[in-house]
Amino acid sequence: MEKATRIPTSLIIFGATGDLSEKKLLPAIFDLYLKNLTPPKLKILGLSRRELTDEEFKNFTKEAIRVKRPGAKEEDLTEFLRTLSYLSGYFDQTKSYSAVGEKFLKFDEEFGECSNKLFYLAVPPAHYEKIFKKLAKTGLTIPCAGEGGWTRILVEKPFGNDLKNASKLEKILGRLFDETQIFRIDHYLAKETIQNILTFRFSNVLFEPIWNAQSIEKVELKFLEKNDASKRGEFYEEIGALRDVGQNHLLQMLAAITIENPESLSSSSLRNERTKILKAIKPIRGKDVDLYTARGQYQGFRKEKGVSPHSRVETYFLIKLFVENSRWKNVPFILESGKALKESLAEIAVYFKKTKTCLCPPNSDEKHQNILKFNIQPKEGITVKFWAKEPGFSFNLKPQILSFSYGHSKIKDKIPDAYERILYDCIRGDQTLFASTEEVRASWEFITPILESWHRSKLHTYKKGSAGPKVNLPI
Numbered sequence: 001m002e003k004a005t006r007i008p009t010s011l012i013i014f015g016a017t018g019d020l021s022e023k024k025l026l027p028a029i030f031d032l033y034l035k036n037l038t039p040p041k042l043k044i045l046g047l048s049r050r051e052l053t054d055e056e057f058k059n060f061t062k063e064a065i066r067v068k069r070p071g072a073k074e075e076d077l078t079e080f081l082r083t084l085s086y087l088s089g090y091f092d093q094t095k096s097y098s099a100v101g102e103k104f105l106k107f108d109e110e111f112g113e114c115s116n117k118l119f120y121l122a123v124p125p126a127h128y129e130k131i132f133k134k135l136a137k138t139g140l141t142i143p144c145a146g147e148g149g150w151t152r153i154l155v156e157k158p159f160g161n162d163l164k165n166a167s168k169l170e171k172i173l174g175r176l177f178d179e180t181q182i183f184r185i186d187h188y189l190a191k192e193t194i195q196n197i198l199t200f201r202f203s204n205v206l207f208e209p210i211w212n213a214q215s216i217e218k219v220e221l222k223f224l225e226k227n228d229a230s231k232r233g234e235f236y237e238e239i240g241a242l243r244d245v246g247q248n249h250l251l252q253m254l255a256a257i258t259i260e261n262p263e264s265l266s267s268s269s270l271r272n273e274r275t276k277i278l279k280a281i282k283p284i285r286g287k288d289v290d291l292y293t294a295r296g297q298y299q300g301f302r303k304e305k306g307v308s309p310h311s312r313v314e315t316y317f318l319i320k321l322f323v324e325n326s327r328w329k330n331v332p333f334i335l336e337s338g339k340a341l342k343e344s345l346a347e348i349a350v351y352f353k354k355t356k357t358c359l360c361p362p363n364s365d366e367k368h369q370n371i372l373k374f375n376i377q378p379k380e381g382i383t384v385k386f387w388a389k390e391p392g393f394s395f396n397l398k399p400q401i402l403s404f405s406y407g408h409s410k411i412k413d414k415i416p417d418a419y420e421r422i423l424y425d426c427i428r429g430d431q432t433l434f435a436s437t438e439e440v441r442a443s444w445e446f447i448t449p450i451l452e453s454w455h456r457s458k459l460h461t462y463k464k465g466s467a468g469p470k471v472n473l474p475i
Contacts (some may be wrong), residue, residue: 008041008115015123016046027068028419043107057086097138114144157248163444189433190418228340234306267432278442289453296460296469298340340464346376381405
């Protein structure tokens with residue numbers, strides 16, 4: 001471990017009893033703890049509205065870990081749970097933050113020195129502003145661990161709900177923290193396949209020479225979910241699909257597939273290249289919104305708990321966009337996402353143009369096209385569709401798949417969970433897999449005009465378990 005991570009660390013989770021904390025964060029911290037990838041001296045403080053004692057929060061955490069890690073050893077759990085404490089409080093009440101400060105002082109007394117402070121906001125974006133302001137007022141963000149010590153904040157997506165709101169939050173956050181202390185989370189950047197796109201492109205000579213408009217016909221980016229919004233009705237009514245996964249996951253997937261060679265793996269180089277792509281996306285405004293986008297809502301969404309019976313919020317969207325630079329001129333990028341669909345799938349499909357002269361059977365109806373897919377979930381891997389002659393006397397061509405799958409490789413068990421990677425990198429101070437201020441601003445600059453026009457656009461409906469609404473954009 002690096003020197004900075006050996007300083008005692010106090011981690012506070014705002015929304016500690018929420019869905020994200022229960023299903024993702026607490027199991028991920030436990031895994032890092034078992035791998036000795038957390039600071040040797042660690043304290044974890046949960047803060048939430050639910051009235052719980054320390055012991056009840058430990059039981060809550062234990063059950064959460066058991067669900068995700070059924071084989072966890074009792075002695076490991078017992079040792080990990082000793083790091084946990086809990087406070088019941090409200091994010092808009094100063095006394096809750098005073099209680100947090102008292103806990104921090106107690107932790108530091110036990111450590112025998114001042115600790116690093118890590119604030120994880122596992123709460124809906126509507127709470128961000130009040131938490132930022134209370135943190136500032138109470139001085140909890142002031143570091144005290146001396147040379148090598150730090151105070152950092154982890155913020156979940158979506159950061160803001162439009163360009164104006166995101167800019168406002170950035171100003172507040174900028175008064176509290178330096179940019180090097182802010183870690184805006186998009187856990188899809190921590191997915192192994194997303195990271196491997198860079199290696200695939202820039203560490204192999206095979207594809208990079210044809211990674212351009214001369215050779216590529218189109219690129220499809222999909223983030224599809226079978227799950228409906230029944231457990232997140234109130235959240236989804238406030239956010240919608242485009243804010244939930246379009247402004248972050250899909251645009252970051254787009255950046256990964258289209259960036260220029262950063263020439264180094266430094267966080268600044270990679271973030272700068274991602275920003276250039278996001279700024280190069282051709283705006284979709286006014287009348288173009290209906291031409292290049294479509295949105296839908298699954299039947300029954302308005303009956304979900306916390307959803308208005310007259311809701312106009314989208315649970316599905318389809319967007320065709322263009323990146324205005326020399327490499328990608330006139331190549332359409334199709335972004336699609338939705339809930340309550342027939343399958344759960346996240347992938348990037350790159351369609352290469354047909355060759356001008358094809359050694360193909362005469363009168364063949366097949367479109368002999370090579371397709372490269374980066375499968376992000378449920379099964380991470382990479383596949384290439386190519387064509388080969390069928391064995392025998394005829395000259396019939398048959399599609400074949402060349403694939404690499406993490407699930408079938410010997411390294412499957414070595415792949416860290418995305419939230420493990422996020423937490424580990426934050427503790428190390430590595431911002432590579434976190435969105436910068438400029439990235440967030442550029443993404444909202446593209447998304448906001450679409451959101452502002454959608455109140456006039458048609459809201460298609462679709463059945464649960466279907467492929468989504470039947471809409472066509474001119475490709």
